[in-house]
Amino acid sequence: MSIILEYKSISKSFGEKQVLKSVDLKIESGKIVGLLGKNGSGKSTLFKLANDLLTVSSGEILVDGKPIGVETKKIVSYLPERTYLDSSLKVSETLALFETFYEDFDREKAQRLLIDLQLDPNMRLSKMSKGMKEKLQLVLVISRKAKLYILDEPLGGVDPASRDYILDTILSNFDKNATLFISTHMIADIEKILDEVVFIDDGRIVLQENAEALRQRENCSIDEIFRRRFYVK
Numbered sequence: 001m002s003i004i005l006e007y008k009s010i011s012k013s014f015g016e017k018q019v020l021k022s023v024d025l026k027i028e029s030g031k032i033v034g035l036l037g038k039n040g041s042g043k044s045t046l047f048k049l050a051n052d053l054l055t056v057s058s059g060e061i062l063v064d065g066k067p068i069g070v071e072t073k074k075i076v077s078y079l080p081e082r083t084y085l086d087s088s089l090k091v092s093e094t095l096a097l098f099e100t101f102y103e104d105f106d107r108e109k110a111q112r113l114l115i116d117l118q119l120d121p122n123m124r125l126s127k128m129s130k131g132m133k134e135k136l137q138l139v140l141v142i143s144r145k146a147k148l149y150i151l152d153e154p155l156g157g158v159d160p161a162s163r164d165y166i167l168d169t170i171l172s173n174f175d176k177n178a179t180l181f182i183s184t185h186m187i188a189d190i191e192k193i194l195d196e197v198v199f200i201d202d203g204r205i206v207l208q209e210n211a212e213a214l215r216q217r218e219n220c221s222i223d224e225i226f227r228r229r230f231y232v233k
Contacts, residue, residue, distance in 0.1 A: 003065075004029040004148050004179045005050060010059035012045055019045050021203040023059070027181055029147070032193055034211070035183040036226055037200035043183040044081055046200070047152050051078045064147060074104070077146035081153045083133050085125055091136060092121040098140050110143035116169060117162075131158050135166070142170060151182040155189060163189050187223040197222055201230065 005027040012020040020042045027033055037043050048054045050061055052068045063072035085094055091114065098105045114121055117135045125133060138154055154170070155163050163186070170180070171193055184190050191197075197214060199207040207214075211222060218225050 001028040001030065003027065004063065005181065006062045007046070007049075008060045008062070010046075010049065010061060011057045012042075012049065012054065013057045018057075019203050020049075023203070023205055025198065025205050025208065027179060028196075029179050030177050031195040032180040032182070033196045033198060034187070034190065034194040034222075035181065035198050035200060036187060036222075037183075038230055041200045042203045043200060044152055047078070047080075047150050047181075047183065050150060051076060075147040077141045077144040077149045079137055079141040079149075079151040079154055081156070083130075083137060085133065085137065087126040088124070090122055090124050091119055094125065094136065094140070095121070098143075102144055104145040105140075106143050106145060110139050113139040113143065113169065117166075131162070134158055135162075138166065138170070145175065147178055149178060149180045149182075151180065153184055154182065155184060155186050167193055187226055188221065191222040194222070199226070199229065 003026050007023045007025040010020055010023040011018065023042075023046070035043050035046065045054065049056055050063065050068070052073060061068050064075055066072050089097070095107060095110050098110075099107045111121070117139065119132060119136055119139070125136070128136070134154070134156065135158065138151075141149065141151065151170075155166065158166060167190060182190065191211065194211040197207070197209060197211050198205060214225065215222060
């Protein structure tokens with residue numbers, strides 16, 4: 001199996017605060033991998049580094065064997081934790097913008113997903129709820145034909161009734177040869193789709209394992225394992 005994303009001895013500091021500490025991590029192609037950790041453990045920083053939104057303090061990151069740069073951005077589709085969309089635009093105008101910006105953006109697929117998620121193409125983003133905006137961002141991200149999808153808390157503002165539907169939408173709308181690297185606090189909702197889990201704590205990777213093997217060994221859910229490890233003293 002080829003490696004789509006590799007962190008090699010990555011450290012990242014903001015002033016005196018070291019957020020990531022000599023992180024070594026390899027993500028294989030064709031897998032759905034969950035990045036799990038408490039708030040402030042370094043999850044979003046790891047993701048931003050892979051998308052060239054931050055620069056490493058030391059170490060190297062490779063995407064599909066290439067250093068981070070213009071070429072890697074072409075094959076990574078990233079959903080940030082916070083919305084970055086222009087609120088003055090309509091949904092349809094946002095789709096048009098993505099179509100212009102990304103060669104791999106599938107406009108027809110995006111329009112189908114808007115219908116599935118009951119989003120009005122004529123609505124302005126300024127009139128949308130947080131959950132609606134998150135659904136739109138998800139539509140934009142998974143409508144690209146990328147090799148690597150990085151999703152940072154994709155279910156954060158979504159109502160419980162929509163979560164299963166959105167997970168099914170993610171699963172049925174990205175290439176099976178592609179890789180999905182996803183972080184969430186809602187482990188119980190998402191663990192059923194994970195092939196592998198990565199636990200991060202205080203800027204260090206403390207576990208990387210096949211999800212089903214971990215469940216069988218510990219005889220409980222990933223959610224329960226996570227809670228025992230990080231919250232039960």
